[in-house]
Amino acid sequence: MNASDSTNRTSPRSWKSYALGAAACAALLAATACGPGAGDPETSDRPSSTASPKPATATPAPTAVTPASPTATKPGTTAPATPTAGPGSTGGTSGGDGTTVACAKGDLSLATTNEDDKGRPVRHLLLTLTNVGTRKCTVYNYPYVQMGADAQAPVAVIEDSDPKALATLAPGEKAYAALLVSGGHRDTYEAGYVSLSLQGPRPGSHVGESIRAEMPGIDTLTVDDGGRVTYWMTASGLALRFIMSS
Numbered sequence: 001m002n003a004s005d006s007t008n009r010t011s012p013r014s015w016k017s018y019a020l021g022a023a024a025c026a027a028l029l030a031a032t033a034c035g036p037g038a039g040d041p042e043t044s045d046r047p048s049s050t051a052s053p054k055p056a057t058a059t060p061a062p063t064a065v066t067p068a069s070p071t072a073t074k075p076g077t078t079a080p081a082t083p084t085a086g087p088g089s090t091g092g093t094s095g096g097d098g099t100t101v102a103c104a105k106g107d108l109s110l111a112t113t114n115e116d117d118k119g120r121p122v123r124h125l126l127l128t129l130t131n132v133g134t135r136k137c138t139v140y141n142y143p144y145v146q147m148g149a150d151a152q153a154p155v156a157v158i159e160d161s162d163p164k165a166l167a168t169l170a171p172g173e174k175a176y177a178a179l180l181v182s183g184g185h186r187d188t189y190e191a192g193y194v195s196l197s198l199q200g201p202r203p204g205s206h207v208g209e210s211i212r213a214e215m216p217g218i219d220t221l222t223v224d225d226g227g228r229v230t231y232w233m234t235a236s237g238l239a240l241r242f243i244m245s246s
Contacts, residue, residue, distance in 0.1 A: 002066040057157055100168050101135035102200040103129070104208035114195065114216035115178075115240060124243055125179040126236060127196065127213065127229075131169035139175045141199045142231040144206070147181065147223045148191025155179065161230035163241045175232045178239040180246050183226020190220045 010148040066153040108129045115124040128235070129139060167175040199205055215221070230242050 001021075028150045042045050057226060058206050064118065064129050067231070074230070082134070098138055099167075100138045102207045103131065103139050103169065104134075104196075104197060104210050106202075106208070107131055107133035107135070108139075108211065110196070110213050112179075112213045121182075122174075122216060122218060122238070123181045125194070126240060127177045127179055127183060129169075129175045129232070132239050134171055134172050134200045136168060139198060139232045140166065140201055140207075141203060142229060143177055143196035143198060144210075145227075145229050146180060147194050147195065147221065147227060148189065149193075149224075150189050150191070152187075152225075154197075155227040155229045158228050158230050158242050159234075160241070163231055163233045163238070165233075167232040167234050173234075175234055176236040176239045176243075177232050178230045178243045180226070180228040181221050182224045183246060184227030185224045188222060188224040191223045192220050192234045209234040 055187075109132050111128045111130070113126040113128065114122050115126055116122055127143065131137060142157045142161075147155065161178075169175055179194070193212055193215065195210045195211045198207045200207045228243065228246070230239050233239050
């Protein structure tokens with residue numbers, strides 16, 4: 001046997017190994033053909049075409065929010081102003097309309113002063129109110145003066161005496177009105193007292209009870225229907241100026 005014959009000859013063991021390898025390869029190919037190939041888009045890891053329904057997500061309950069207080073006004077509107085007390089008023093003494101409360105009998109003392117020379121008939125009196133209370137108050141307009149029980153009407157007011165300012169009194173302060181007892185007219189009579197009533201903010205109103213004044217060192221006054229009285233003011237000299245020439 002030469003070398004070529006030994007090279008070309010294949011041993012039975014080699015053919016047997018080859019046959020077994022071929023059979024294993026065929027089996028592998030057959031298995032691959034039955035399943036999806038490597039390039040097949042449908043792989044075993046791909047999820048099923050029927051998706052499981054997603055669990056419902058609970059909607060969170062809305063949180064209550066307290067609206068903030070408005071700090072701005074709408075266009076064209078004006079924020080309401082903070083109410084303030086009226087001129088001269090103090091805490092607890094302001095009326096509902098912003099004015100200072102009207103003085104009443106319990107807030108005041110009343111005195112009368114004779115302004116005529118000694119020995120002459122008493123015709124000119126100065127009425128003086130003093131705030132003896134603990135709060136500020138106002139005497140409005142002029143007093144309603146009645147001279148004696150026989151008076152037919154309150155004494156007429158001197159309109160020109162209106163000072164155009166209220167007499168607002170702190171504790172201890174005074175207001176004045178000048179009273180002309182007689183003007184030389186008819187219907188003369190004797191009066192044993194002088195009393196007055198106070199007005200409130202509304203003209204013609206009455207506040208509290210009337211106040212009786214002490215007589216100025218005499219028992220009676222000779223009065224007539226020519227009597228006149230001034231508005232309340234805080235200067236005694238100014239009040240007397242309206243009656244002393246009569």
